Amino acid sequence: MRTSLRIGGGAGFAGDRLDAPLYLAERGALDYLVLECLAERTIALAQLRRRRDPMGGYDTRLAARIETLLPILKSRRIKLISNCGAASPLAAADAIVAVARRLRIPVKVAAVTGDDVLAALDLDEPTMERGDAISTYAPIISANAYLGAEALLPALASGADIVVTGRVADPSLFVAPLMHEYGWSPHDVDRLARGTAVGHLLECAGQLCGGYFADPGRKDIPDMAHLGFPFADVDSDGNATLGKVAGTGGRITRATATEQLLYEVTDPYGYVTPDVTADFSSVTLTETAPDRVEVRGARGRARPSKLKVSVGYLAGFVGEGEIGYAGTNAIARAQLAAQILRERLAGRYSELRIDLVGSTSLHGRAFDSNERPYEVRLRVAARARTPEEAAIVGDEVEALYTNGPAGGGGTRKYVTEQIGIVSTLLDRARVSTKVTECEWGAHAEVV
Amino acid sequence: MPKLYDVAHCRAGDKGNTSILSLIAYRQEDYALLVERVTVAAVAEHLSGIVQGDIRRFELPQLAALQFVCEHSLNGGVTTSLALDAHGKSLSFALLELEI
Numbered sequence: 389m390r391t392s393l394r395i396g397g398g399a400g401f402a403g404d405r406l407d408a409p410l411y412l413a414e415r416g417a418l419d420y421l422v423l424e425c426l427a428e429r430t431i432a433l434a435q436l437r438r439r440r441d442p443m444g445g446y447d448t449r450l451a452a453r454i455e456t457l458l459p460i461l462k463s464r465r466i467k468l469i470s471n472c473g474a475a476s477p478l479a480a481a482d483a484i485v486a487v488a489r490r491l492r493i494p495v496k497v498a499a500v501t502g503d504d505v506l507a508a509l510d511l512d513e514p515t516m517e518r519g520d521a522i523s524t525y526a527p528i529i530s531a532n533a534y535l536g537a538e539a540l541l542p543a544l545a546s547g548a549d550i551v552v553t554g555r556v557a558d559p560s561l562f563v564a565p566l567m568h569e570y571g572w573s574p575h576d577v578d579r580l581a582r583g584t585a586v587g588h589l590l591e592c593a594g595q596l597c598g599g600y601f602a603d604p605g606r607k608d609i610p611d612m613a614h615l616g617f618p619f620a621d622v623d624s625d626g627n628a629t630l631g632k633v634a635g636t637g638g639r640i641t642r643a644t645a646t647e648q649l650l651y652e653v654t655d656p657y658g659y660v661t662p663d664v665t666a667d668f669s670s671v672t673l674t675e676t677a678p679d680r681v682e683v684r685g686a687r688g689r690a691r692p693s694k695l696k697v698s699v700g701y702l703a704g705f706v707g708e709g710e711i712g713y714a715g716t717n718a719i720a721r722a723q724l725a726a727q728i729l730r731e732r733l734a735g736r737y738s739e740l741r742i743d744l745v746g747s748t749s750l751h752g753r754a755f756d757s758n759e760r761p762y763e764v765r766l767r768v769a770a771r772a773r774t775p776e777e778a779a780i781v782g783d784e785v786e787a788l789y790t791n792g793p794a795g796g797g798g799t800r801k802y803v804t805e806q807i808g809i810v811s812t813l814l815d816r817a818r819v820s821t822k823v824t825e826c827e828w829g830a831h832a833e834v835v
Numbered sequence: 836m837p838k839l840y841d842v843a844h845c846r847a848g849d850k851g852n853t854s855i856l857s858l859i860a861y862r863q864e865d866y867a868l869l870v871e872r873v874t875v876a877a878v879a880e881h882l883s884g885i886v887q888g889d890i891r892r893f894e895l896p897q898l899a900a901l902q903f904v905c906e907h908s909l910n911g912g913v914t915t916s917l918a919l920d921a922h923g924k925s926l927s928f929a930l931l932e933l934e935i
Contacts, residue, residue: 429914600846648846650859650898652855653855654853668895669897670897703915740917741917745919749919751925755929767919769919770917810851
């Protein structure tokens with residue numbers, strides 16, 4: 389059996405950089421590369437694309453990612469695991485095979501399905517957010533259960549080069565290869581908790597290496613334009629050392645690792661995934677060398693009996709408009725514009741919000757001494773039922789050119805369809821997963 | 836008056852309508868100061884108008900960190916908020932403005 393496994397984190401979200409995972413695969417001596425590509429809303433948006441095109445519904449940059457990575461993955465024998473299948477893991481597997489055929493590189497892909505539970509969803513079940521019935525949020529467009537690492541094990545056992553999934557809990561994408569390679573039992577809670585800590589540290593890729601961390605003069609991070617993506621060397625007990633490829637930008641320290649370990653964790657004493665309930669309070673992070681941090685000590689308790697399901701619904705449209713003001717009295721002129729817009733728009737929309745960017749847009753007020761900015765940008769947003777109704781917001785801002793305060797410039801207007809997400813719980817027994825293999829070998833082309 | 840910014844760093848995360856603020860002391864010896872000064876009441880007052888719900892504070896001495904889980908803090912939730920920063924990603928720097 390192996391004594392150490394190196395797993396890389398090659399994407400923290402669907403829009404993440406494409407060059408960083410390539411560099412990591414080329415120079416990182418990886419065994420596995422994981423691409424985490426699904427934020428809360430990504431899968432609901434993908435479901436909408438799939439409705440328009442039955443062969444769509446997966447990560448829109450999938451082909452670009454595979455084209456860049458496949459040659460190096462094959463030559464270095466690195467296995468790829470990704471949830472970039474989004475709403476259509478099967479279509480994603482076909483798309484990967486199509487890229488492989490074009491590149492004439494043999495590939496075996498395993499697609500994991502079963503997370504789509506829309507058909508099994510009981511609309512009378514309560515949401516986790518408000519306790520009201522799911523049916524309150526109709527029209528519902530997607531319902532995806534967070535699968536655990538176990539769902540990926542048959543795919544890994546099939547010997548696939550690439551495992552593509554839909555919704556899987558982010559850390560589980562990393563726990564799966566550890567269970568597969570080390571034969572961890574689904575009840576080995578301490579090892580699963582340590583693996584989960586490692587997965588959680590890697591799942592946002594650059595965020596472990598100084599991304600979303602840097603603060604010039606206080607928390608300096610070198611060469612962020614070429615931020616290296618991270619890997620972890622994990623032993624058979626789940627103890628790990630975090631690192632990144634020499635020569636890349638960024639930095640891994642106890643501080644960057646602590647921020648990422650706690651990131652989005654609603655209970656650090658009980659971080660719940662489909663695999664385990666992990667206690668991160670006992671974790672120790674120790675710098676052992678430059679850009680090397682040792683992770684130990686997570687403890688586990690039993691996994692939950694139910695799976696979390698993320699439900700997507702159509703939440704109408706948002707119309708937005710922006711206009712800028714500068715120089716002496718800029719804020720007063722922006723406030724006058726706000727007053728005009730409020731008078732003209734407030735009666736029309738259920739929810740209207742006006743911000744002054746440069747002053748109040750992020751926190752509603754300033755938390756430090758109120759130094760006047762040289763320029764300020766008014767931004768208005770309203771929720772509407774139709775795109776036409778939403779468009780009026782931007783039109784009204786544009787009309788301020790000739791009807792509003794002096795010196796207004798640089799208007800922009802947007803209409804966006806809103807996808808809302810609520811969560812609910814579903815018994816594990818009602819979720820059954822499946823693995824489908826497809827492959828292309830050079831010999832297949834002889835025909 | 837020193838600010839939290841001088842002794843600690845912070846990262847904001849989100850789950851639905853909940854904002855999660857991780858506050859980490861630069862030096863282990865300042866952790867006790869955070870525990871003493873950055874109470875739930877102090878954070879609730881400092882972020883009033885932003886945090887609309889309950890705040891839970893987790894003490895993590897091994898990591899020299901406090902974790903604040905703030906409910907009803909993201910204008911209804913990331914996916915449907917009209918706010919420019921729907922995730923509340925910049926809230927970490929609002930917390931660090933707290934005078935201690």
